[in-house]
Amino acid sequence: MEPVTEVEKLYELIDDMAVTIQTHTDKTYLDALAEAGENIFQYSIIQTLPEKEKERLQSKLENELPGEMKKEGIRKAFQLAVIKGMKEAVQPHHAMTPDAVAMFMGYLVNKLTASRESLALLDPAAGTANLLSAVLNQSSQEAVAYGAEVDETLLNIAYVLSNLQEHDVELFHQDSIEQLASPPVDAVVSDLPVGYYPKDDVAQSFELQAKSGHSYVHHLLIEKSMNHLKEGGFLVLLIPNFMFESEEAPRLHEYIKEEAVILGLLQLPSTMFTSEQFGKSIWLLQKKGPGVVQPGQALLAELPSFSKQDALLDMMKQMDKWFQEQGFDSSL
Structure with missing residues (x-):
């Protein structure tokens, strides 16, 4: 199902980036998520990845990054990704305030x-x-x-x-x-x-x-x-x-x-x-x-x-x- 809201669009983008970074490095999903966020901030894929993947993510970043995202939208999209990462990490201090x-x-x-x-x-x-x-x-x-x-x-x-x-x-x-x-x-x-x-x-x-x-x-x-x-x-x-x-x-x-x-x-x-x-x-x-x-x-x-x-x-x-x-x- 296609993402419909701005929050869902941003989540789908950062999740794709994080999973790709995780797949091609030895990083955890949460570490990869921080790097995905840095990509969005820099508006560029800054990791060393296979050329095809790098081009795919750069194209996605340029074409699918929602326009003027509100602060709450950014927070909520990252919250969804962090919750996914915390389920994988399962560390006692990794828990998010509802x-x-x-x-x-x-x-x-x-x-x-x-x-x-x-x-x-x-x-x-x-x-x-x-x-x-x-x-x-x-x-x-x-x-x-x-x-x-x-x-x-x-x-x-x-x-x-x-x-x-x-x-x-x-x-x-x-x-x-x-x-x-x-x-x-x-x-x-x-x-x-x-x-x-x-x-x-x-x-x-x-x-x-x-x-x-x-x-x-x-x-x-x-x-x-x-x-x-x-x-x-x-x-x-x-x-x-x-x-x-x-x-x-x-x-x-x-x-x-x-x-x-x-x-x-x-x-x-x-x-x-x-x-x-x-x-x-x-x-x-x-x-x-x-x-x-x-x-x-x-x-x-x-x-x-x-x-x-x-x-x-x-x-x-x-x-x-x-x-x-x-x-x-x-x-x-």
């Missing part, structure tokens, strides 16, 4: 920061920068972003994706917990990786280090993110629901009480997860600073299925009202 969730987190960041003239964002676990892109694509003001990622393959895709969308993003090949080069930012948005952090010597300098054994990587990233936030800045984090039930949860609770105010907790629909134990929520925090006050009523909700448009729109109307009452969004 599209509806990424878009919803962008909506939340937009509401929280609506009164700011410019915006600096950080994702300390950026992956392919899909989440960061989704947030930037919804930003109502001039924005710069910083992303750190320890996996070089994912970082290469993030670099290409940011370039193609013409986003002002600075990317760092770093372990964010050990070292993070980002300046202070207005908001941190991240789908937190979950598990244990292996470098006990690095974790020792953190307030949220475990009393014994390895520390939780998601706890350490919260602390690191807090340290890179400006006073009054926001954390919009995708977290596992079990985070508040672990043996280290009381220490996390005390730390948050000292450093921030809790604005809200939005539980994602259970239908999104194969089992209750994998459920996630979006946690909204604001770092303490002048003029920062705890809301009289935090934003607590269990979100309806993203496929139930009417229920979701009704929920967002209620949330819009909450943001306005708290003084975050006066544009309504």
